[in-house]
Amino acid sequence: MAILSRDVYKEFEDVVGPENITDDPALMPSYFNTEHAAIVLPGSTKEVQALVKLCNKHKLRFRAICTGWTGMFPRGIVLFDLRRMNRIIEINEKNMYAVVEPYVISAELQAECMKRGLNFCIKGAGSNCTALLRGHGHMDQTTSGDDRNHLAIEWVTPEGEIVRTGSLGSSDEWFCGDGPGPSLRAILTSAVPPGVTPGVFTKAAIKLYHWPGPTKFPVVGHSPRYTLSHIPPNMMARYYSFPSVEKMWQAEIRIGEAEIAYELMGFNAAMVAANITTCNEEDEAMFKRLSREVQGPGFFIIIAGNSADDFAYKKKVLENIVAEAGGKSLKTVEDPEIEGILLCQCIRISASIRETFRPGGAFNSIPIMGQRDLTIKWAIGAGEAKKPLIEKGLIVDDGGAFFGWGVEHGHLGKTEIFCKYDPSNTEAKKAVEQWQKEQTARAFKERYFALTMGDQTEIGPALSNYHIWWQKTVKAIDPNSVTTESGPLV
Amino acid sequence: MIAKERLVKIVGKHVSDDPAVLEEYSRDISFVHPIKPTYVVYPASMAEVKEIVKLANETQTPLVPVSSGPPHFRGDTVPGTGGAIIVNMSRMKKIINVDRPRRVAMVEPGVTFGELVAAATREGIRLNMPLLPRKTKTVVGSLLEREPVVMPKYQWDISDPVACLEVVFGNGEDFRTGQAAGPGTVEEQWAVGGVQKAPYGPGTASWHRLIQGSQGTIGIVTWASMRCELLPSLEEPFFVGGSELAPILDLTAWLIRLRMVNECFILNNVALAAICAQKWPKDYASLKQSLPPWVLFYNVAGYEYFPEERVKSYIKDITAINQRLGLDAVQALSTVSAIDFLRMVQKPCDDPYWKLRYKGAFEDVLFLTINDKIESQIAAMQEVATRAGYPTTDMGIYIQPIVQGTGLHCEFNLFYDPDDPVEKNCVKALADAAVKELLARGAFFSRPYGDNAALILNRDAATVNMLKRLKNIFDPKYIMNPGKVCF
Amino acid sequence: MGLEQYQGDMNMCCRCSCCKFIPMQKVMGPQFSYACPSIAKYNFHAYSGGGRLNIASAMLKNGFNYTDKLLHVVYNCQLCGACQVSCNYAMDMEVLEPITEFRFKCVEDGKTSPALDKAVARLRKTGSMLEASGRRGDWAKDLNLKDATKEKVDILYHAGCLSSYDKDAQKLAKTTAQVLQKAGVNFGILGDAEMCCGSRAYQMGYRDDFLKQAEKYMALIRKTGARTLVTGCADGYHAFKVLYDKFNFKKDLEVLHTSELFARLIKEGKLKPRRKVNLAVTYHDPCRLGRLGEPYIHWQGKKIPGDKFVFDPPKPYRRGTNGVYYPPRDVIKSLPGIKFTEMTRIMEYSWCCGAGGGVNESNPEFSIWAAKERVREAIATGAEAIVSTCPWCEQNFSTAIKEMNSSLKVYDIVELVARAI
Structure with a gap:
């Protein structure tokens, strides 16, 4: 049975057009098997704003998704699928930022960036996910991660106001998301529940970083075994295993301090195996092989030089550090074909699916x-x-x-x-x-850390009662409680 | 008004209502209207700060937190309303932790740069400093102001190098941001090998961002931790001078993009001379005269492994860029050697503060901008200055790339004689006109100080609205530094 | 078994959205990054490969709830297989098979598209889905070709419905025959006796009609004694090579696309392209010659109980690796004067021309929308012409180009070869 009355449905339909709204129950299983009040496909910030205002008017809760990989969504919400908002607004090479709408996926933005010798943080969820996602990824050594890559953000608040943070609100530029005065980036983020910023990010500027590699990878072959015709100049990928976790860590921290790694990913042998193989059976055999080849825990590393000298220097430092820690290079990864596969998997795809879901x-x-x-x-x-x-x-x-x-x-x-x-x-x-x-x-x-996804009544008090502050914050920006607590913006 | 005894009960003898002391806190070297506070209190612990804030809430008494010593310049420590208490944090000056392996330090708000630099150096690490802070400037004060830092390569986020903060919010409740939040006390975290380094969280929010830039309007910070960088084992600094800014900006952008340099910023001849002149006024005038209009300073560094090779390889790559742009890197300009200058900017400023040396007072016009716009903004500023009768040849300019090259901090130093009312009025009028003109040309005044704050914030009503909602949560009675920012 | 046999596969869908895009390392920017025409046009996740599996899986569990919107989802899919390729880069699971099975289920349950019903009714009545005027073998009049029903030939040339009946497409059959004649190939045709291969009935969801056609047609082909069948139609190629194999009709019949045969003949020196064809071209891989044209792999096995979605014996997946990609390119590149440039989406991750899956018949507007997208991609390469190896693609591109008022030309590979020899 439809959750929205036909009159209310019509109001939403008037915003996005009949082709961009549905409450057909048969389509709901494709949206997390939940009975949503409606699924709407806004095409612009203005449309998002109008939809949010309607949600407030009718006291309907809403949640926005990008590609919508994961999420838990309560029954009866209006789901905004931001798929139609898929434009790269700007790539500012000189000031090293890009502005994107929510449905630009990382692979798209990265390809455009690489043409300009730039790159950005591709999140671990994969380059198949939105580029504006908050998170960590393979290249964090050089591209940072978590909440640290956002600059200005255009945000439709839960009440339907448009807030343009930082320099955007004051001077119509995207380069800074903080100020005037205190930074709204304090609360503007996209992350795992609970505590996703209520409202919708309709555009965001993200930091770009220099890319020392080719404008595009020389990919050859056919799916699922794409390889590189050659390893790009001044670039190298290796896997090193170590006699102990302590030795591995010692090498990792020194590599960090020496600022030589383009990527350092503490893959275990199982993840290397998953990434370089094309099916489960191959994966299993490769894992067995690699398990015999490694001497202990290890990491995968990419070295990339801005010049031949820079590359030679980084390589020399790497070899020294690895030798000091008793590290051993995995022969399998020294094979240029495997090396190329891993370069692509880790830089362009951000691995993930082969090693998790397959x-x-x-x-x-x-x-x-x-x-x-x-x-x-x-x-x-x-x-x-x-x-x-x-x-x-x-x-x-x-x-x-x-x-x-x-x-x-x-x-x-x-x-x-x-x-x-x-x-x-x-x-x-x-x-x-x-x-x-x-x-x-x-x-x-044991005081290592607290995952904030669990029961807040236990965790919150041990963490400065942050949950109470967050609840108050949400109440302040969403007085009509039209947003839901669950659902990452992936 | 709070009875003095109530404050004495909290901080003992560390409360003052001496008229001379109150007078000192009623004004600073800015054009902000002087207002005398009623007391200055000097708490020694977070517990005392909490008590003070609770008392202020009970009595609706404004609190103005101050950590640095005088002189103050931006009006943010001058009470915005009558009846305020200055909360002077200078007694809290413990260096709590300096951790070389984790590259982190933790200090109380009264610790100055000079003190922390020495302690960090002993451990083999260093701070990403603002440019030549005055000797009395505290580290926490600078961090909370989001002051630009001289090594943009290491500024990944504009909130850097802040790691975690302990804060007493305006409603009297204490909070620890980032990794420091828990689980466990800071001491319990140390016991298991934890430090207070990760800035984000707890939860989704990055609470420190709300406290930074707030000019003490959200709460009072009782310690801060910050990321530190390794001390290089080899450094080779250079100057690149030129009469045109464009190629220098271009070079700067590439140096930062390729992360080849540590310290990296641009000064005009006025600012560089003001910093480097030894004998005043003679040296200053001749140095200013002999320096090129624009000077980029950068430092190439090597660390533990093969530093010579690293420095050599970077210098080779930089030379190629310089040649392409028609620029020359030199190790000395006029009488200023790059290595001496490097050593100078790796410490706080000797007394007197360099901006006071020329005329005894100054007004800064500072904002953030991008490469594409800065030249037209500088031209606009020069026009406004000329119109106001201020000689542009007397105007210091400091351009600091920020956040790994995503923006530029631009600062105009307007030096004036505080005892010359005509000059003072000229600079005040000029500063006001400059803010208006620069706003119109896309300058982003991310740190709105003084009387122009309203003008700046009025451009973004949506942000102000949202900030006020947050203010209502953390400082519902508006006792924290009322009259500042948009509160 | 039907859809049920794919419950495990459908449950493997992790909703990563890879099925919407070409393989990630092939994405060259926001332009031409989408793989699936259906989700690209209609946007709701339901229209993606993954969304279709989500729905089918849920309906298997909770019962089939046919709504108009659902049927719109089901029938607005070219079954082009791009989703399968993109998914199977990383995942071991069937995608296109369950989507196809879901369509079969709809047809079985009487939830059909009127336009497709009409086309299939015509097939049942006339032996062709096309509105035919004249006889099937009319195109070959005056060509003096061998009648394979009467004479023994090495190669049987199957023209296909479109090249037989469509006035514009007949030139392809004629030209092919002329080229083969020039190369001295011992081939014949079935003329009026030629049949519809059944491919399009299969794509539309009418499995039984396909099976009937296949059974009838294979009996006839076997009767001719020809050991090799050649066709210039990608749909036909897919039917003979893959579907007939899947349903055990094919046996030892060798199936070649004309482009494969031409490549072979050029290599053997039997075809010598000497005349200059001064043209800048790009090549469009038809789905059913390219990714879907890879050989069918017979497999039967059981899931191994435990932590992984693996089978005994190991299950091979058709991931688009072994489609027919190089013979057409080899042929094009062998033509003197040709300037060849690739589009962004090629080979196994090629964008569909829009004509497949019955969409041509049920929703021509969507079909041409997809073709226009491809035409834009071709134009972006700077090519003067888009070359294909399937009359359905050529027909769709021609319509799209006309509607777009573009100067881009469309050729079948056969036409270019004929110009060069």
Whole structure:
């Protein structure tokens, strides 16, 4: 049964046109199997604003999505699918920023940037997701991550006002998102629930970074085995394994301090195997092979020089650091074909799907942002705790590994650990959820970190009662409570 | 008005109503209207700050937080209304932590740059400093003002180098931002190997961004941690002078884009002479005369591994860019050597503050902008100055690339004699006219100080509206530095 | 089994949206980054490969709830397989098969498109979906071709419905025959006895009609004794090579596209392109010659219980790797004077011309919309002409170009070869 009366539906329809709205129940399963009041496809900021105002008028809750990879959406909301807002507004080469609408995916923006010798932070969700997403990714060493890449943002507030932050509001320029006075970037973000900024980001400026590589990768072959015809000049990818986590960390921090890594991704052998193989069976065999080849934990690294001298210098430093830490280069990755595949996987695709969804169709993850050495200490235990699940055959065997990387040349970091499993296996699902719960609780109890996705009444008080401040903030900007708490803007 | 005893109960003898002290805090070297505070209190702990804020809430008493010592320049520490209490944080001067492996330091608000630079150097790390802060300037004060820093390569985000903050909000509740928020106390975090480094969170928000730039209108910061950089093992600084700004801007953009230089900024001959002149006024005049109109300063550095090779390779690449742009890098300009200048800008300014040396007072007109616009904005400023009768040859200009090249901080230093009412009025009129003219030409006054704040903020009603909603949460009684920014 | 056999595959969809775009490392900017005409035109996620699986999966569980909008989703898809390629770069799961099965299910349940019903009714009645005037073999009059029903030939040339009946497309059949004659190939045709291959009925969702056609037609082909079948129609090629194999009609019949045969003949020196064809061209890969033209792989197996979506024996996926991509390009490049430039979306991630999946018949406006998108892409290369290897593509591009008032020319590869020899 339709949630909206025909009159109300008509009001929404008048904003976007009949071809851009539906409440047809048969289409709902493609939007998270939820019965939405309607799905609307706004094409402009003005349309978003009008839709939000209608939501306020009729006290209807709404949530916007970009490509809409994941999300939990309560019944009865008006879902804004921002698909029609897909324009790159500007790429400002001299001032190193790009302005995009929400449905520009990272692969599109990156390709345009590379033509200009620029790049940006492709988030770990993949280059198939919106470019304006907040988050971390493979190239965080050089492109930063988390909330640190946004500049000015055009934001339709939950009441339907348009706020243009920073320099945009004052001088119609996108280069700065902070001020005048306190920065609204404090609350303007897109992230995992709870606590997604209410409202809709309709345009955002994001920081760009120099790209020392080619204007486009020389990709040859056919899907699913695209390779590079040659490794671009002044560029190299390697995987190093180390005798211990401590040695690996020692090398990682020195590489950060030496500012030589274009990318440093603490892949484990299982993730390397997933990325360089084209199907599950190949993956399994490759994992076995790589497991024999590595001497312990390791990382994948890309070195890219602005010139031949710069590259030679970086390479020399890398080799020294690795030797000092007893690191060993994985021969498999030294093969130029594999090296090329990984360059593309990590820079252009941002890996992800092969290593997460391909084996069983699902994974549960514990991602932690912040201080890398601290979170590694925790992750060792979380990895050990995976092993009984592997032995029981409930999760995919990855050797109990975790992964992570340094951000901004090791100033900050990201560590993550996940279990891959078949979601239709209820025993596996239950076991994975239990593992997730226990390891998160241990992190909290032992003062490593707190995941803010859990029960706020327990976590909030231990974190300066931030949840109360956030609730007050949401109330202040969304007095009619028309936004929902769940659903990342992916 | 609060009875003095109530403050004494909180801070003991560290409260003053001495008229001379109150007079000192009633004004600064800006054109802001003087208003005398009723007390100056000097808390020594976060607990005391909380008590003060609670008392202020009870009695609806304005609080003006101050951390740096005099002289003050921007009007932000002058009470905006009568009956205010100055909360002077200078007694809280502990350097809480300097951690080389994690490249982080943590200080209380009374710690000055001179103090922290020395402590950090001992550990092998350094701060990303603003350009030559005055000797009395505190680190926390500068961080909270979002002052531009001289190494844009290491400024990934405009909030850098701030990591975490402990703050007492205007409603009296304390809060820790970023990683410091928890779980556990700061000490408990240390015990497990944690430091207070990651700035974002807890949760979705990045709370420190709300406190920065607020001029003390949201709360009082009781410590701040900040990211630090390694001390280089080899440094080779250079000047590039020129009469045209465009190629220098072009070079600067490339140096930052390729991340080849640490310290990197542009000064005009006036500002550089004001900084470097030893004997006044003779040296100043001759130095100003002998310097090219525009000077870019940059520093190529190497760290632990093969520093010579790194520096050599960067210099080679930079030379290629210079040749393309028709520019020359030199190690000395006139009587100023680049290495001496580097050592100078890696520390706070010796007394007297360089902006006071020429005439004893100054007014800064400062804003953010982008490469595409800055030249026309400088031209506009020069026109306005000429119209106001202010000699453009006396105007200092400082251009600081920010946030890894996504923008520029531009600062016009208008030096004047504070005892010459004609000159003073001329500069005041000029500063007001300049803000108007520059606003019209797309300048972004991200740090709106003094009387022009309203003019600046009126351009963006939507942002002001949203900021006010947030203000109502954190300082519902508007006791924190009323009259500043848009509150 | 029908749709049910793909429940596991459909559950594997992680909603990543890759199916909407060409493979990520092939994306060259916001222009020409979309892979699927359906989602590109209609925007609701339901129109994407993943969205279709989400809906089919939910309906398998909760019952089929046919609405007009749902049927619009179902029938406005060219079944071009771009979603499958983009998905299968990273995932092991079937995409196009369940989408096709869902359409079969709709037809079985009587939830059909009137336009498609009409076309299929015509097939049942006349043996062709086209409104035919004249006889099927009329195009070959005066060409003096061997009648394969009467004479033994090495190669049987299948002209296909469009090249047989359509006045504009007949030139393709004629020219092909003339080129083969010049190359001295021992080939014949079936003339009036030629049949519809059934491909388009299959695409429209009428599986039984396809099977009937295939069974009838293969009996006739076998009777001729020809061991090789050649066609210039990508739909036909896909039917004979892939679908007939899938349903075990093909046996040991060798199926070649004319472009493959031409490439072979050029290589063997039997065709010698000598005359200059001064033309800047780009090449459009027809879906059913390209990604969908790769050989069918027979497989039967069971999911291995446990943590992964894997099978015993390992399941091979048709990911578009082995489509017919190079023979047409080799032929084009062998023509003197040709300047060849690739478009952004090529080979396995080529953009569909819009004509497939019954869309031509059910929603011509959408069909031509897709063709226009391709024409724009061709124009962006600077080419004077777009070359294809399927009469359906050529027909769609011609209409699009006319509506766009563009000066771009359209050629079938056969026409260029004929000009060069």
